[in-house]
Amino acid sequence: MPAIADLGGTDGWGPVHPPDPAEKVFDEAWEGRAFALAVLGMGRISGQNLDAFRYALGRLDPHAYFEEGYYGRWLNAVELMFVESGIIAPDAVDARARNLSGEQVEEPPAPELSKPDYAATGPGSLRQVDGSPRFAVGDRVRAGEVPPAPTKLPEYVSGHVGVVEHVQPAHLLPDTHAVFRGENPQHVYTVRFDSRDLYGAAAEPFALTIELFDSYLEPA
Template sequence: MDSIADMGGMHGWGPAQVPTDEPPFAEPWEGRSFAITVLTMGRISGQNLDAFRHALGRLHPVDYLVDGYYGRWLNAAELMLTDSRILAPGAVDARARRKQGQDVTEPAFPEPARPDYKPTAAGSLREVDAEPRFGAGDVVRTLDLQPEGPTKLPRYVRRRSGTVTAIRPPHVLPDTHAVFAGENPQYVYTVGFPSTELWGPDAEPFTLHVDLFESYLENA
């Protein structure tokens, strides 16, 4: 699933604006949104960090862009609570309109259905019995993945060739972990792509390094 969150390599957005002396939370509501989302992610909804990122990717593109960083967090928290049937769809909107004095019937709270999920270990790093499929210096090509669910393979590096520059420890695969289809740990490789391979012969010359899961790669 290609989401609005996969914005890497897209044209038309202009240069990144890097604020200086930025506080952790510009306004009090941002801190509350942070706390609500962290609590929602684990204790309340029974979901995980990859599921949270998947929720961000499923937000409406307008909401994703307009509501700002912590606005996205709050929207994603609501989506996770809806996924776990702790909130009924539309319940938050109905409560807000009722607070504004509108005559609104709030949806009934459903019976919760939290995912039956427990991690096999702390964190995201795991051990696997197999040896790495690729080695430093290998030339590899990314697959043309078009999954129905989430993926961490950015669109702009699909069907592109690069060189493995480092092998990272096995890591839980977010593609399946986000939808509670197993941890499926696998090696991660740092792959260097020439800028011209990604953006054509007129691109400014440099090498872009991307960390990619083993299942995203094949021998070039």
């Protein structure tokens, strides 16, 4: 099943409104605090494992993901990571909010800590890997079936054939890195797809390019 953010090619979301360059970074003060809490919380739980944070985002329910705004989504994701790591109880945030609003409820104690024992093997997300890339510029490749979450293979390119445009540096594989099962770096390819192949002959003609990991691809 695709992640909640896998929306490519779906209908019903309305027009895209590009941001005004003059807009403030944070429309309201709470958004800046939510951003800081998310960044600091992610560091405490996962050692800045961005894939784990994105995986938490992808597991939010529709209300938490779509209805509470961009920074609300970040805050909901880091709260999920706090709960799963045993730093706070599942109902702790709700209980604290009710107390701050004037109610008198008992805040649940934190459960047993289950924070992942994780340390990155190097800075950032790029790594060196042994061996040459499996594909070269100009090769025709097919995107495979979408594997179980977490994954960064979007459903709308699954099964379709594209052409390798660039070979990118090797990158940590989100499928395992997000759940602390190893970094497993792989070569990454920029693959070009034809919009009419993806969305049908009546689609506006354009080229869509997307970065795909080696294990997502097979020769066409």
